[in-house]
Amino acid sequence: MIIKQISIFLENVAGRLAEVTKLLAKHEINIRAMTIADTADFGILRIVVDQPEKALKALRDGGFTAKTTEVLAVEVEDKPGGLARVMEIFQQTHVNIEYLYVSLEKNKDKAVVIFKVEDLKLGQKIVEEHGLGGTVSF
Amino acid sequence: MIWNPEAECMPPEQRRRLQLAHLKNLVERVYEKVPFYRKKFQQAGITPKDIRSLEDIQKIPFTTKDELRETYPYGLLAVPEAEIEEVHMSSGTTGTPVVDAYTKKDIDVWSESMARTLAMAGTTRNDIIQNAYGYGLFTGGLGVHYGAKLIGANIIPMSSGNTSKQILVMRDFKTTILTCTPSYSLFLAEAAKEEGIDIRSLSLKAGCFGAEPWSENMRKEIEEKLGLQAYDIYGLTEITGPGVSSECEMKNGLHINEDFFYPEVIDPETGKVLPDGAKGELVFTTLVKEGTPLLRYRTRDITFLFHDECPCGRTTVKMHRLFGRTDDMLIIRGVNVFPSQIEQILMAVEGTDPHYLIVVERGASHLDELEIMVEVEAKFFTDETRGLETIRSKIEHEIKSKLGISARIKLVEPKTIERSIGKAKRVIDKRKI
Numbered sequence: 001m002i003i004k005q006i007s008i009f010l011e012n013v014a015g016r017l018a019e020v021t022k023l024l025a026k027h028e029i030n031i032r033a034m035t036i037a038d039t040a041d042f043g044i045l046r047i048v049v050d051q052p053e054k055a056l057k058a059l060r061d062g063g064f065t066a067k068t069t070e071v072l073a074v075e076v077e078d079k080p081g082g083l084a085r086v087m088e089i090f091q092q093t094h095v096n097i098e099y100l101y102v103s104l105e106k107n108k109d110k111a112v113v114i115f116k117v118e119d120l121k122l123g124q125k126i127v128e129e130h131g132l133g134g135t136v137s138f
Numbered sequence: 139m140i141w142n143p144e145a146e147c148m149p150p151e152q153r154r155r156l157q158l159a160h161l162k163n164l165v166e167r168v169y170e171k172v173p174f175y176r177k178k179f180q181q182a183g184i185t186p187k188d189i190r191s192l193e194d195i196q197k198i199p200f201t202t203k204d205e206l207r208e209t210y211p212y213g214l215l216a217v218p219e220a221e222i223e224e225v226h227m228s229s230g231t232t233g234t235p236v237v238d239a240y241t242k243k244d245i246d247v248w249s250e251s252m253a254r255t256l257a258m259a260g261t262t263r264n265d266i267i268q269n270a271y272g273y274g275l276f277t278g279g280l281g282v283h284y285g286a287k288l289i290g291a292n293i294i295p296m297s298s299g300n301t302s303k304q305i306l307v308m309r310d311f312k313t314t315i316l317t318c319t320p321s322y323s324l325f326l327a328e329a330a331k332e333e334g335i336d337i338r339s340l341s342l343k344a345g346c347f348g349a350e351p352w353s354e355n356m357r358k359e360i361e362e363k364l365g366l367q368a369y370d371i372y373g374l375t376e377i378t379g380p381g382v383s384s385e386c387e388m389k390n391g392l393h394i395n396e397d398f399f400y401p402e403v404i405d406p407e408t409g410k411v412l413p414d415g416a417k418g419e420l421v422f423t424t425l426v427k428e429g430t431p432l433l434r435y436r437t438r439d440i441t442f443l444f445h446d447e448c449p450c451g452r453t454t455v456k457m458h459r460l461f462g463r464t465d466d467m468l469i470i471r472g473v474n475v476f477p478s479q480i481e482q483i484l485m486a487v488e489g490t491d492p493h494y495l496i497v498v499e500r501g502a503s504h505l506d507e508l509e510i511m512v513e514v515e516a517k518f519f520t521d522e523t524r525g526l527e528t529i530r531s532k533i534e535h536e537i538k539s540k541l542g543i544s545a546r547i548k549l550v551e552p553k554t555i556e557r558s559i560g561k562a563k564r565v566i567d568k569r570k571i
């Protein structure tokens with residue numbers, strides 16, 4: 001299913017990351033997934049939280065540049081070959097992946113993986129057709 | 139060596155009579171030929187007849203750089219277009235260039251001024267001048283070239299850059315006089331060292347350095363590292379180019395070629411003329427200029443004038459080495475840059491009114507390094523590093539193509555850049571010059 005991810009610009013990744021987590025803790029926001037893309041000069045922190053609207057407001061009020069992006073939460077069987085199967089489906093159906101990362105979420109014996117895809121609508125359709133994430137919730 | 143003792147060592151009283159005659163002639167010419175000036179005279183309620191003494195020049199309104207831009211390209215032309223033999227221009231704040239158009243006689247005056255400048259640094263017809271000022275619309279390259287031609291010295295028109303070849307030529311053609319920006323001279327010295335060449339052991343004896351701010355400390359460093367005598371030269375495109383003033387062997391102030399360029403120093407706030415020794419804004423009137431004459435042009439450069447009995451024998455008024463500017467113009471590797479130009483580029487690329495800070499440093503390479511810190515705002519923030527990298531390289535590219543300088547763009551978090559009350563601090567100049 002489609003969920004909201006929050007992206008945050010971090011100039012100094014190491015030092016500022018702690019401030020983000022501290023800020024979210026203060027607002028009692030639970031981080032469910034997290035990844036960092038960084039370059040030599042700056043980084044982008046991507047998180048999935050239980051209360052995205054509240055988190056976005058808290059971050060912006062706290063002086064961070066942040067925005068929400070829609071991503072796909074996909075259920076992947078937690079066993080060898082689980083991710084490979086999903087990747088193969090996406091490849092065959094021409095769903096182009098920009099990046100992906102795993103979440104802490106678990107749905108029975110399935111892991112939840114966050115996918116940022118080029119064409120969100122197409123991705124959503126394929127996920128539904130293949131029963132890959134209908135019941136995920138954060 | 140004094141190139142033109144008659145003009146440069148003329149008794150001051152005699153020179154003042156000459157200046158007055160030139161001034162009277164100038165105001166009559168521009169009043170008749172240039173509607174822009176006639177209108178200004180009329181608004182000030184004066185006619186050329188009101189200029190009866192040199193002091194009367196204070197009745198004439200100032201001319202500003204903005205006015206030069208507004209009259210682009212030929213609004214100040216005082217001769218028929220066919221009389222123009224050469225045009226130079228410098229970039230302005232808004233991208234509209236500032237034009238200087240020269241008649242045959244204007245080029246002769248420029249050549250004469252530059253011959254005096256080069257001669258002050260000891261140049262004779264036996265010298266080999268390596269000219270590493272840029273040739274083109276910039277006046278540095280051709281200005282030196284014309285002066286060298288008049289002296290009859292051997293001029294090697296290297297233009298700027300191409301460092302390895304500069305060193306090769308300097309060694310193989312036994313260059314005696316180097317002309318370039320002061321920072322480039324130090325860059326050359328370092329580069330020569332890296333190539334295993336001792337630049338001090340070559341034939342260099344003097345250098346004419348200008349087009350960017352420098353200091354006594356830098357002079358010491360240049361003289362030591364290159365093994366030559368370093369002279370400060372001054373000029374600006376609007377007022378002919380280099381050759382307006384330069385140092386003699388005393389290295390104590392720059393002799394102004396005041397028979398051509400009449401200087402005043404004013405209080406930039408009130409416009410009042412200041413006495414010798416008082417710091418203020420330098421103003422020039424081009425006494426003999428035919429193509430695009432300037433009356434009381436405000437240079438925005440800060441200095442003071444002084445009369446001394448210079449042991450060199452010249453009687454011309456001197457100006458102190460520049461102290462700075464009345465505006466926020468930066469000179470980076472000889473290129474004039476205004477923060478507002480950078481702001482416009484940022485706005486065009488990002489579509490927002492960005493918070494930014496310009497940091498200028500003179501690094502280990504001795505060349506000016508420009509870094510621009512830009513706060514990342516929600517409006518142009520993208521979820522992907524690629525998106526931000528694209529914005530960054532686009533800004534770098536735009537600055538390179540529009541301003542002709544390389545800048546490093548550093549993306550920073552909001553509120554990183556200090557907000558000051560009133561006018562934002564846009565520039566930190568860390569150069570030790």
Ligand SMILES: [Zn+2]
Nearest residue numbers: 386448450452
């Ligand atoms: Zn002197």
